C-alpha cells in the first residue's frame with residue numbers, strides 16, 4: 001500500500017476519535033498518585049486534628065492548597081474534563097468559592113461557557129448577569145463534595161431554568177459513598193472522612209497533641 005494511502009487512513013477523524021478515547025480511558029489517575037500529590041502540596045495533612053465540627057480526625061484536607069499549583073490544577077481538572085469530553089456539555093457551572101477555580105479550568109478545557117453561583121442570604125443564586133439557557137446541557141463542577149448541599153442547590157437552578165443536567169464532576173468525594181446525584185457523576189478521588197468524638201478519640205488516648213488547622217501559620 002502506498003504510504004500516502006496509509007497516512008490518510010491513520011489521520012481520518014474516525015480513527016483520531018477512537019485513538020483519543022482509548023488513550024483517555026487508559027490514563028485514569030491511580031489513587032496513590034493523587035494521594036501523593038495531596039500530601040506533597042499539604043492539601044492532605046496526617047496527624048491529629050480538631051475539625052471545625054469539634055470532632056477529632058487523623059487527617060485534615062484543604063483542596064485549595066493543591067489547586068494553587070497550575071500543573072496540578074490542570075492534571076486534576078483534566079480528569080473531570082476527560083470524563084465528560086463526549087457528553088456534549090454546553091455550560092459549566094460551579095458553586096462559589098471553592099468550586100470556581102475547578103469550574104473555570106474544566107470549562108476552559110472543554111471550551112464552553114463557564115459561570116458560577118454564589119450564596120446570597122443563605123441561598124445559592126446566579127448574579128452578575130449570569131444565566132442558564134433553556135435546553136442547555138449543563139455540567140456542575142465542585143472541588144469537594146461532603147454533604148453535596150451546594151451542588152444540590154445548583155442542580156435545582158439547572159432544573160428551574162429548564163436546562164438539562166448532563167453530569168456532576170468533582171475532585172474529591174468526601175461523602176463516604178453516601179452522596180449520589182441524579183445524573184452521571186464522577187470524582188477524581190474518593191477520600192473517606194475518619195472522625196472521632198473527642199472522648200472516644202484513640203489519638204487522644206495515645207497522648208498525641210491535637211492541632212486545630214488554620215490556627216497556626218504553618219497550616
Ligand code: ZN
Pocket residue numbers: 048056057198201202203204205210
Ligand atoms: Zn483526639
